[in-house]
Amino acid sequence: MKNPIADLNKIFDSRIRLGVMSLLAVNENVSFNELKEMLALTDGNLASHLNTLEQAQYLNVNKAFVGRKTSTTYSITALGKQSFKMHLDALEKMIRTI
Structure with missing residues (x-):
């Protein structure tokens, strides 16, 4: 029997990173x-x-000034989108086999 969690991406183990990626997707x-x-x-x-997601190259960081304040926005990269989709697909597959 194949390990049901083998295809899950460890970076998305955190519910916070899962939430960030869901919002950016x-x-x-x-x-x-x-x-x-x-x-x-x-x-x-x-x-x-x-920072963890940025190091994995899953998101882009854009820093700009709005008036005198800095404004930081985030967007998902192509790699991030692909990796997140693969993680979600692996979750679905795991759920279907239970």
């Missing part, structure tokens, strides 16, 4: 503050998870 871009509010996270907690 359906929105062109999302600001740091929007992600923080939608996922009910602290700045530090969100930043840590975004």
Whole structure:
């Protein structure tokens, strides 16, 4: 019998990273503050998870100034979209075999 979790992506083990990727998959871009509010996270907690996704090249980071304040937005990369889809497909496959 094949290991049912073998095809799952370890980066998406975290419910926070799963939430971030879900939001980015359906929105062109999302600001740091929007992600923080939608996922009910602290700045530090969100930043840590975004860093993990950025290091994996699953998201793009765009920093700009709005007036005198910095504004950081995130968007999903092609690699991120593909990896997230493969993870979701593996979850579906695992659920169907139970």
